[in-house]
Amino acid sequence: MTRSPGFWPYHCPFCVKTYIWSSDYRKHIRTHTGEKPYVCDTCGKDFIRSSDLRKHERNMHTNDKPFPCAHCGKTFNKPLSLKRHERKHLGERPFSCPDCGKAFALASRMAEHQKTHTGVRPHVCPVCSKCFTKSSNLTEHEAIHSGARPHKCAECGCDKSFQCAAKLAQHVLNHTGMQMSESN
Known part of the structure; x- marks a missing residue:
């Protein structure tokens, strides 16, 4: 079904979408402009829609977990x-x-x-051109080039840090006295 201009009066100037209701149109325009007028009082994260803010507050800042x-x-x-x-x-x-x-x-x-x-491996390392299927794998890989070690051991008195989360997980087992088998 085609959208008749008479029935869809709100036309996005950035893309082909049209809307019947001005409220839906305004919400959509925010996806293009980046405007996020709804801000969480607790953590400062901002949102395009008030419903997204309410969902965030319920899921992130209340300890209400009845299940x-x-x-x-x-x-x-x-x-x-x-x-x-x-x-x-x-x-x-x-x-x-x-x-x-x-x-x-x-x-x-x-x-x-x-x-x-x-x-398909759309995520390409800008340094060595190695390709990855997931952006998170590229991010972990990039630590090799930068020397960053963002994964820090939380054990008291341990100052070790690692380039990837898997190496940290393996290290944490040393603190618990468990060892990972070589086949893992």
Whole structure:
């Protein structure tokens, strides 16, 4: 169905979108201008929509977590978060890759995995031109060139820091007396 100009009076000057309601139009324009008029009083983070601010405050700044895990007692602020967590206990992996059959607990992890089949690696290191499927992998890689070691050990008296989170996790096991096997 085409949008008749008479029924869609608000036209975005930046893209092709049109709106019936001025409130929707104003919210959309903010995505182009970067205006974020709704600010969290607690942490200062700003938002385009008041509903996003309310959701942020509920999820980030209240300790109201009425959904407990029946297996470990950890509590969550949303039923969906609890459901995702419980999959770890139950070993559920309902999302299967259509290319190779590998299963995942989260749809987002499966979608991320599927990029490995396409060969597309859009995140390119500006120093050495190595390519990555995920921006987070590029960020970790860039520490090699900069010498940055942003992952610091929180153990009292330990001043070690690491270029990647995996190396820190391996190091933390030393403090607990556990060792990771070489096959991991």
